[in-house]
Amino acid sequence: MKKIHVLFVPLALAAVVAACGSTGRVKAEGEDQLVGDKRAGNLTYDELVQQSTTKLVQQASMQARAQGPYKVAFFGIETKGAEELRDQLPAIYEQIEEILVNSGPFVVLSRKAVDRARQEVGLRDFSDLFIAKNRDAFTGVMGRDSESPDVLVYGTTTTQTTESEGGWFSRDTKERRYSLSLEMIDAHTGTILSKVSGKQEIEYKK
Amino acid sequence: MTPSTNRPFRRIAMSFSPTAFASIGLFLLAACQTEVFGGKDTYSSRVETTDYAQEKIDAGPRKIDVWGPGQKDPAAEPVARFSDAVMHLNPKPASVAVLPLVTYDLRTNKPWVSEMGVGTADAVARALKEQGFAGQAFDTADAGVRLAEANIARSSFLTLEQVAANAHRLGADVVVFGTIKRRDRVGALDRDVLTCELQAYDVPGRRIATSTRWEIPSDDTSYRQAWDLAQAENAWAGDSRYAMPSGSPGLAAELQRLSDDLASALASKIDPAKIEGSIYVAPLDVAAFVPQLATLRSAQGAYASEISRRADEARANNEHLDSSGTIVLDGTEYPSFQAAEAHMTKLGTAYQATPAARFAQSFSSGLADALRARTAPAGRAVNDLAAVGPVDRALIDGELSQGGLAKSFAARDALRAGGVGLVVAPRLERIGDTYQIRVDAYELANGSLAGGAAAPIAPALVTELERALGR
Numbered sequence: 296m297k298k299i300h301v302l303f304v305p306l307a308l309a310a311v312v313a314a315c316g317s318t319g320r321v322k323a324e325g326e327d328q329l330v331g332d333k334r335a336g337n338l339t340y341d342e343l344v345q346q347s348t349t350k351l352v353q354q355a356s357m358q359a360r361a362q363g364p365y366k367v368a369f370f371g372i373e374t375k376g377a378e379e380l381r382d383q384l385p386a387i388y389e390q391i392e393e394i395l396v397n398s399g400p401f402v403v404l405s406r407k408a409v410d411r412a413r414q415e416v417g418l419r420d421f422s423d424l425f426i427a428k429n430r431d432a433f434t435g436v437m438g439r440d441s442e443s444p445d446v447l448v449y450g451t452t453t454t455q456t457t458e459s460e461g462g463w464f465s466r467d468t469k470e471r472r473y474s475l476s477l478e479m480i481d482a483h484t485g486t487i488l489s490k491v492s493g494k495q496e497i498e499y500k501k
Numbered sequence: 502m503t504p505s506t507n508r509p510f511r512r513i514a515m516s517f518s519p520t521a522f523a524s525i526g527l528f529l530l531a532a533c534q535t536e537v538f539g540g541k542d543t544y545s546s547r548v549e550t551t552d553y554a555q556e557k558i559d560a561g562p563r564k565i566d567v568w569g570p571g572q573k574d575p576a577a578e579p580v581a582r583f584s585d586a587v588m589h590l591n592p593k594p595a596s597v598a599v600l601p602l603v604t605y606d607l608r609t610n611k612p613w614v615s616e617m618g619v620g621t622a623d624a625v626a627r628a629l630k631e632q633g634f635a636g637q638a639f640d641t642a643d644a645g646v647r648l649a650e651a652n653i654a655r656s657s658f659l660t661l662e663q664v665a666a667n668a669h670r671l672g673a674d675v676v677v678f679g680t681i682k683r684r685d686r687v688g689a690l691d692r693d694v695l696t697c698e699l700q701a702y703d704v705p706g707r708r709i710a711t712s713t714r715w716e717i718p719s720d721d722t723s724y725r726q727a728w729d730l731a732q733a734e735n736a737w738a739g740d741s742r743y744a745m746p747s748g749s750p751g752l753a754a755e756l757q758r759l760s761d762d763l764a765s766a767l768a769s770k771i772d773p774a775k776i777e778g779s780i781y782v783a784p785l786d787v788a789a790f791v792p793q794l795a796t797l798r799s800a801q802g803a804y805a806s807e808i809s810r811r812a813d814e815a816r817a818n819n820e821h822l823d824s825s826g827t828i829v830l831d832g833t834e835y836p837s838f839q840a841a842e843a844h845m846t847k848l849g850t851a852y853q854a855t856p857a858a859r860f861a862q863s864f865s866s867g868l869a870d871a872l873r874a875r876t877a878p879a880g881r882a883v884n885d886l887a888a889v890g891p892v893d894r895a896l897i898d899g900e901l902s903q904g905g906l907a908k909s910f911a912a913r914d915a916l917r918a919g920g921v922g923l924v925v926a927p928r929l930e931r932i933g934d935t936y937q938i939r940v941d942a943y944e945l946a947n948g949s950l951a952g953g954a955a956a957p958i959a960p961a962l963v964t965e966l967e968r969a970l971g972r
Binding site for chain 2: 303304307325326327328329330332338341342345349359360361362363365393394396397398434435443481483484488
C-alpha cells in the first residue's frame with residue numbers, strides 16, 4: 296500500500312508537467328471560437344467587419360448609372376477604442392477590401408495605390424483628406440478625370456466600457472461594446488454619403 | 502529510525518494520507534476548471550461570414566459589362582437641328598469649320614477634348630455635307646490641318662473667347678464650337694449630368710449665329726455608351742495624354758503669315774497698275790524696342806526736319822539747297838552736314854550690330870516677297886534704296902520714322918527720283934501686352950496715305966519675338 300502512495304506523487308507531478316506543454320490543433324469548420332478574457336479577438340472583429348461592411352455594401356447599392364461602376368478607394372481605419380488592434384488591423388483591412396471588391400457594384404482601387412498616393416501628396420492623417428485642396432491633390436494623383444475615385448471608404452473603431460467592482464463573494468465585471476463604423480465619403484465634396492456600423496458586446500469577469 | 506525514514510521525500514509522502522492526496526488533486530482540478538480561482542476559457546459560436554469571392558467563383562466566369570442593346574445617341578437630334586440651322590443662316594456661309602466640343606470638368610484642371618466631343622463635331626460636318634451644304638465643311642481633322650497652316654496651337658481653341666479671337670485665322674465664315682460641361686449630383690447623389698452645347702460663331706458678324714444644347718443624365722443607362730465616349734480622351738487636343746506631335750506655332754511661321762495677311766490687305770487697297778514706279782518696303786520699324794534705333798531715328802528725324810526746312814526755303818527762293826553751316830542733332834551742334842552724317846553713320850553701325858536690325862530687315866524682305874506676289878505682274882517691290890543718295894536716305898529714314906513722309910516734299914521727291922512710286926512702312930507696335938505689326942502705304946505721287954493694315958502677333962509668340970529683338 297505504501298508503495299502505491301510512493302508512486303502516486305511522481306505520477307501526479309508528471310501529469311501536471313504534461314498539462315503545461317504547448318499543443319496545437321486544427322479547428323473544425325463551425326467549431327466554437329475562443330472568446331478573449333481580457334480583450335476582443337477574432338470573434339469580435341469578424342463580427343464587426345461582417346456586419347459593417349455588408350451593411351455598407353447593401354446601403355450603397357445605388358442604382359446602375361450610365362458612367363459605369365463607382366470607383367472606391369478604401370483608405371483605412373482609425374483606431375479610437377480602448378484596445379490596440381495589434382495583428383487584427385491588417386486582417387480587418389484585407390477583409391473589408393475583399394468584401395468591397397467581391398460584393399458591391401464597385402471598382403475598388405488598390406489600397407497600395409491609395410497609400411502611395413497619400414504619401415505622394417504628403418498627407419499624414421486621414422483627416423487631412425477633408426480639406427478640399429488635399430482631396431483634389433489626392434484624387435489628382437490617383438488618376439485623371441474618369442479614373443479618380445468617386446467614393447472614399449473610411450472606418451473608425453470605438454469601444455464603450457461599463458465596469459462593476461465585485462464584492463467579497465462576487466467577481467469584478469466589465470462590459471465592453473466594440474464597434475466598427477464605416478463611412479462612404481464623396482471624393483469630390485467630402486460629404487458623407489452613407490455611414491453604417493457593426494457592434495458586439497463582451498462581458499469580462501475577473 | 503529506519504533507513505527509509507531518512508529519505509526526506511519519502512518522509513513527506515508518508516506524512517499524507519491517500520485521502521489528503523486525492524483531496525488536493527480534486528481541489529487543484531476544480532480551481533483550474535471552475536470560476537472560483539480564475540477564469541475558464543469560454544467559447545462562442547463562430548461568426549458566419551459570407552465568402553463573397555467564393556460566391557463569385559461559384560457563379561461562373563465573370564461577365565464583362567457590355568453595352569448591350571438599346572443604346573441611344575443623345576446628340577443625333579440636336580446635331581440634325583443644329584446643322585439645319587447653320588444651313589439656313591443668313592448670310593449663307595461659304596465655309597464652316599467644326600471644332601471639337603471641349604469638356605469642362607471640375608475633376609480636371611483644364612479643359613480637354615473627349616471622344617464624344619470629336620464625334621459630335623464630326624457628326625455636324627457630316628450632317629452639313631449630307632444635307633447638301635454647298636460650301637466647304639471642315640471636320641475636326643480638316644480644322645486641325647488648317648490650324649497648323651494658320652500657325653495656331655490646337656489648345657488655343659478651347660474656350661469661346663479664344664475661338665472668337667482666332668477664328669478669322671481659320672479662314673472660315675462660320676466656326677462651330679461646343680462645350681460639354683459635367684455637373685455632379687444633379688437632383689440625386691448619384692446622378693451626374695453632361696450638358697452639351699453647340700455654337701456657331703459667325704466670323705465676319707462677330708456673333709453667335711445659332712446654338713443648341715442638350716443634356717445626358719447618368720441615371721439613364723441607355724446613355725452608357727455616350728458616357729463612355731464622354732469620359733475617354735481624344736488625341737485631338739495638342740496637350741492630351743497621347744502627347745501627339747503637333748505643329749507648334751513658331752515666330753518664323755507667324756511672321757510669314759503676318760506678311761501674307763498684310764500684303765493681302767494692302768493689295769486690296771492699292772491698285773498696282775496705278776503705281777508710278779516700284780514699291781519700296783522699308784525695314785520694320787522697331788524703334789520703340791531698340792534704344793540704338795531710337796537714337797538713330799531721333800537724329801535722322803532732326804536731320805530730315807532741317808533738310809526739309811532748308812529745301813522748302815530754297816524752293817521758295819528758287820535757289821539751290823544750302824548744305825553749309827552748322828546743324829544741331831539731339832542737342833549737339835555739328836559744324837557741317839558731313840559731320841552730322843558721320844555721326845548718324847556711327848549710330849547706324851551701332852544699330853546694324855543689333856539682332857533687332859537683322860530681324861527688321863528679314864521681316865521686310867518677307868513682306869516684300871508677299872507684296873511682289875500680290876502685285877504681279879507689276880511686281881516691283883524692292884527692299885533697298887540703291888538709287889537714292891546717302892543724304893536723301895537719311896532724310897527718308899528720318900521722315901519715315903516720324904510719319905512725315907506724306908508731307909515732306911523733299912523726301913518724296915528723293916524717292917521718286919530713285920524710281921519709287923509707293924512706300925510701304927511696317928512698324929512694330931506694342932499695346933499693353935499685345936504686339937502688332939502695322940503697315941502704312943504712302944503714295945508718292947500725291948503724298949497721301951494709300952492704305953494701311955495691322956495684324957496682331959499671337960501672344961504665345963511674344964517671348965520668342967522679344968528674344969528676336971534682343972531684349
